[in-house]
Amino acid sequence: MTNETLVVGDISERIRAAVTGVVKALENAFNTKDPIALSEQFSTDASWSNALGTRLDGRAAIAEFSAPALKGFLSDSYARYDIAKLLEVAPGVIAVNVVQTPTDATGAPVAGPWGSTLYVIAERADGWRIVAGQNTAVDAPRT
Template sequence: MNAPRIEDHTDHVADVEAIRRIIADVEKGFNDNDAELLVEHFAQNGSAVTAMGTQIDGREAMLTAARAGLAGPLRDERARYELADVAFARPDVAVAHKHAWAIDETGEPKSVGHEMNALYVLVRENGRWWIVSRQNTIVPT
């Protein structure tokens, strides 16, 4: 059986920019220790897998985990995020890859022995994009 080829001829320039702004908000939330902004774009029933492999289901649980992490072990950490690519499975479903690097307080990359990649699945609902799933993966350097 041949796998289907997904054809989408929609102009996604505005969609990609909206997703880029979501990633920027996630970065700002992390860097500013703002748990609410960190999870603002997650759907209520979204899920996330942390870089350590823990699955967190539901926006409220993600908010609780973000508050604990940003007040604890991640309190003094900063990162730079870059949207690497976006593919559209349908006009209202996007899969995005994000690269992340640890940075110091001046914005310069820190050598911490790893980088991180993340996979986001987003859906457009009522005119805006929502994260329904995120998977973080540590990449040794």
């Protein structure tokens, strides 16, 4: 797997850093099992479909679902989130393809479900937030 990010459109370094910050904050929240920090990466009116196919509408619903999931069936799951592509959809709106690699608690890759995620991250009054997204469980890439 490559760590190179394909960038499509005129995305400034400032915007790249902001969008990357959202993805890395989401990764950290997932790995520390913090549902509030996780939900804060989403806009208040976000639409999110998780890897189970459940659509969650709004930050509050995302937090409500995530709390028991992170403490329950996801309590021993960790991942690294690598941005594969940034696509400028419109000014202040970036589509972000992310590869989720399963890891152990130390960040070392392990066998387990991978994720292919699409986030639409937009600049809002309260900063850059995920406004829509879809997480899909996928098989490990062939090496």
